[in-house]
Amino acid sequence: MKRFEKTSITIKDIAKKAGVAHSTVSLVMNDREHVSPKLREKILKIANDMGYMPNMVARSLISKKSSTVGVVFPENPHFFTITYFLMIIEGIQNACKKYNRALMFFSLDQTKGESYYQISRKWLIDLMIIMNVDYTRDISKDIQDLRDNGIYFSFLTKYLGKEKVNSVCVDNFEGVRIALEYLASQGHKRIGFIAGNPNSADGPERSEAYKALSRKYGFDQDDELTVQGDFTFESGEREMPKLLTLKKRPTAIFAASDYMAIGAMRVIKSQGLSIPKDIAVMGFDNTLEAAYVEPSLTTIRQPLQEMGEKAVDLAIRSMNDENFEPQTLALKPELMKRQSC
Amino acid sequence: MKRFEKTSITIKDIAKKAGVAHSTVSLVMNDREHVSPKLREKILKIANDMGYMPNMVARSLISKKSSTVGVVFPENPHFFTITYFLMIIEGIQNACKKYNRALMFFSLDQTKGESYYQISRKWLIDLMIIMNVDYTRDISKDIQDLRDNGIYFSFLTKYLGKEKVNSVCVDNFEGVRIALEYLASQGHKRIGFIAGNPNSADGPERSEAYKALSRKYGFDQDDELTVQGDFTFESGEREMPKLLTLKKRPTAIFAASDYMAIGAMRVIKSQGLSIPKDIAVMGFDNTLEAAYVEPSLTTIRQPLQEMGEKAVDLAIRSMNDENFEPQTLALKPELMKRQSC
DNA sequence: AAATAAGGTGTTAGCGATAACATTGACAAA
DNA sequence: TTTGTCAATGTTATCGCTAACACCTTATTT
Numbered sequence: 001m002k003r004f005e006k007t008s009i010t011i012k013d014i015a016k017k018a019g020v021a022h023s024t025v026s027l028v029m030n031d032r033e034h035v036s037p038k039l040r041e042k043i044l045k046i047a048n049d050m051g052y053m054p055n056m057v058a059r060s061l062i063s064k065k066s067s068t069v070g071v072v073f074p075e076n077p078h079f080f081t082i083t084y085f086l087m088i089i090e091g092i093q094n095a096c097k098k099y100n101r102a103l104m105f106f107s108l109d110q111t112k113g114e115s116y117y118q119i120s121r122k123w124l125i126d127l128m129i130i131m132n133v134d135y136t137r138d139i140s141k142d143i144q145d146l147r148d149n150g151i152y153f154s155f156l157t158k159y160l161g162k163e164k165v166n167s168v169c170v171d172n173f174e175g176v177r178i179a180l181e182y183l184a185s186q187g188h189k190r191i192g193f194i195a196g197n198p199n200s201a202d203g204p205e206r207s208e209a210y211k212a213l214s215r216k217y218g219f220d221q222d223d224e225l226t227v228q229g230d231f232t233f234e235s236g237e238r239e240m241p242k243l244l245t246l247k248k249r250p251t252a253i254f255a256a257s258d259y260m261a262i263g264a265m266r267v268i269k270s271q272g273l274s275i276p277k278d279i280a281v282m283g284f285d286n287t288l289e290a291a292y293v294e295p296s297l298t299t300i301r302q303p304l305q306e307m308g309e310k311a312v313d314l315a316i317r318s319m320n321d322e323n324f325e326p327q328t329l330a331l332k333p334e335l336m337k338r339q340s341c
Numbered sequence: 342m343k344r345f346e347k348t349s350i351t352i353k354d355i356a357k358k359a360g361v362a363h364s365t366v367s368l369v370m371n372d373r374e375h376v377s378p379k380l381r382e383k384i385l386k387i388a389n390d391m392g393y394m395p396n397m398v399a400r401s402l403i404s405k406k407s408s409t410v411g412v413v414f415p416e417n418p419h420f421f422t423i424t425y426f427l428m429i430i431e432g433i434q435n436a437c438k439k440y441n442r443a444l445m446f447f448s449l450d451q452t453k454g455e456s457y458y459q460i461s462r463k464w465l466i467d468l469m470i471i472m473n474v475d476y477t478r479d480i481s482k483d484i485q486d487l488r489d490n491g492i493y494f495s496f497l498t499k500y501l502g503k504e505k506v507n508s509v510c511v512d513n514f515e516g517v518r519i520a521l522e523y524l525a526s527q528g529h530k531r532i533g534f535i536a537g538n539p540n541s542a543d544g545p546e547r548s549e550a551y552k553a554l555s556r557k558y559g560f561d562q563d564d565e566l567t568v569q570g571d572f573t574f575e576s577g578e579r580e581m582p583k584l585l586t587l588k589k590r591p592t593a594i595f596a597a598s599d600y601m602a603i604g605a606m607r608v609i610k611s612q613g614l615s616i617p618k619d620i621a622v623m624g625f626d627n628t629l630e631a632a633y634v635e636p637s638l639t640t641i642r643q644p645l646q647e648m649g650e651k652a653v654d655l656a657i658r659s660m661n662d663e664n665f666e667p668q669t670l671a672l673k674p675e676l677m678k679r680q681s682c
Numbered sequence: 683a684a685a686t687a688a689g690g691t692g693t694t695a696g697c698g699a700t701a702a703c704a705t706t707g708a709c710a711a712a
Numbered sequence: 713t714t715t716g717t718c719a720a721t722g723t724t725a726t727c728g729c730t731a732a733c734a735c736c737t738t739a740t741t742t
Binding site: 053057058084086097106107118121124149158262300 | 398402414444455459
């Protein structure tokens with residue numbers, strides 16, 4: 001055995017020292033029955049004295065599952081600097097602590113060409129959180145593969161496919177309603193709307209909610225009041241001038257994301273206009289930056305940490321309960337009153 | 342074999358189909374020699390057709406190393422919402438892509454009581470990035486354990502112990518110099534300094550640089566011009582009033598972190614004072630928020646992404662080259678001129 | 683033409699753990 | 713005493729993969 005110069009303490013070492021079979025040690029380590037309390041004590045003591053650490057990899061191999069949570073996130077090169085995702089990850093991390101699992105990250109970019117299932121199999125991950133869905137490709141097959149192989153997962157964002165899957169999202173309709181109600185209560189009647197990424201799940205949903213509700217609240221219905229962004233700061237900066245140069249300027253702007261709202265604010269301020277006196281601005285998400293901008297951004301809070309945590313919870317429940325029906329959790333948003341409205 | 346109902350494609354399946362031994366398939370999969378090009382082609386084709394994915398866990402077990410990078414981060418409960426760390430993680434993530442490794446996260450909180458080495462052994466991680474060091478406990482032993490067991494690692498922040506280890510940090514002295522030079526060039530002579538966490542590596546270093554250089558640039562030397570923060574927003578908010586109520590008010594504030602600078606700015610603005618007209622503010626770090634606050638924060642940029650990437654690079658080099666001397670990389674900071682000065 | 687080298691490929695033994703199954707032994711029932 | 717039962721352990725076979733080594737071909741050398 002010269003191949004491995006250094007070997008760490010294994011159950012065999014413990015077994016030898018305790019004068020028992022290694023399988024007995026395994027039973028003790030897994031808190032299973034059929035071991036007398038006295039022997040159990042003895043083995044635990046020896047294991048502790050020797051500084052035994054279970055080898056999770058060996059465990060994973062035999063059990064065909066690693067006790068990790070795999071998070072698959074989008075191809076976006078600057079994923080990690082988007083605080084929106086970060087706050088979700090914090091929630092996932094909390095859940096991992098709770099369930100005593102390690103956390104692994106996969107960017108689809110990195111694993112180019114590999115499907116969710118392939119990633120999971122490669123690393124024996126039995127629990128996946130899929131952070132967004134690229135709706136330009138069909139993922140029914142991916143889902144089927146995961147299902148067929150006993151891999152439990154949740155989507156983070158609403159899943160738009162036909163399948164019943166675990167997914168956690170925010171109640172966009174309610175969020176938009178709260179936002180518009182607040183704007184209405186402030187006396188606004190003419191609202192500019194900056195829509196979000198049409199290829200996402202949230203973008204169209206918020207747009208539709210806006211369309212439906214703006215009528216209800218008696219806002220002006222001109223088409224030119226809606227411009228198309230993609231959730232990014234830059235798109236807010238790009239689209240805002242279109243709204244500012246309208247013959248009849250809106251008195252308030254509702255952006256489908258904080259980033260777009262912040263981009264829009266920058267344009268508004270650069271025109272020498274005052275927020276909220278000349279134009280009020282309302283965002284959506286409550287990312288970290290919302291509290292830091294000047295004036296601070298009134299926005300709709302998504303419970304992002306909670307969403308991350310719940311996504312893991314759902315997947316765990318699916319795993320533990322055969323009969324658990326995959327479900328979509330739409331969490332309630334909340335109005336964050338700040339200075340921009 | 343009823344224990345495992347479903348089995349995914351293994352090298353044995355491929356070997357059987359190709360009519361060779363599974364070890365030959367292994368050679369092909371690992372791009373090793375001693376396989377004729379023709380056979381290699383054939384095996385690769387079959388593997389591809391069957392949708393073969395190597396089982397990284399089995400690979401890890403036999404080779405005693407998983408091709409992952411383990412990132413150990415501090416106990417801080419809100420770690421993930423601190424953009425400072427996030428930008429570093431983005432760099433680490435980039436490096437992982439480069440070296441084709443997966444990324445695992447461990448919060449020390451989660452793995453309470455486990456040492457760096459124990460974590461690494463548990464998951465067979467042979468490459469670790471240690472995100473901060475709690476200098477209140479001795480980690481010489483941890484380092485020795487890692488070394489003894491062939492685990493390569495880098496610290497992210499300057500390592501203050503005696504051992505020679507890989508570590509990546511920013512050149513704090515140079516950063517402070519650039520900051521103070523700029524303030525001096527703006528005509529400031531009376532500068533308030535908000536110091537950072539004294540238990541970190543960066544805090545004291547920046548304080549000392551400030552002490553040494555403020556004299557050189559001819560700034561006022563009153564002790565009361567320095568207050569003690571801990572890098573957080575709250576500490577900036579807490580300490581700023583002490584500087585504002587000095588008999589002779591400073592004309593500029595230099596905070597050892599952006600978060601403290603932003604906290605200080607909030608206090609200054611709440612007093613009806615104008616930034617930078619009444620008081621200029623200079624930060625340190627260039628976290629995401631610096632660009633969003635109003636007025637935007639002039640600060641010293643730490644190349645955070647680059648630091649994360651370099652930390653992995655160093656560890657990899659240690660691994661690949663027996664003779665590579667562990668080293669400390671002090672990256673050059675950069676002045677980000679914005680509106681607050 | 684025989685000996686040697688060198689390239690390909692198969693055989694086999696683990697890595698550290700779990701789990702099915704076999705075995706042992708103590709104690710109760712017959 | 714004999715048999716049966718069941719709890720407590722031991723034996724052994726994998727998990728999917730890598731690597732040492734044996735073996736069998738072919739080229740190359742003399």
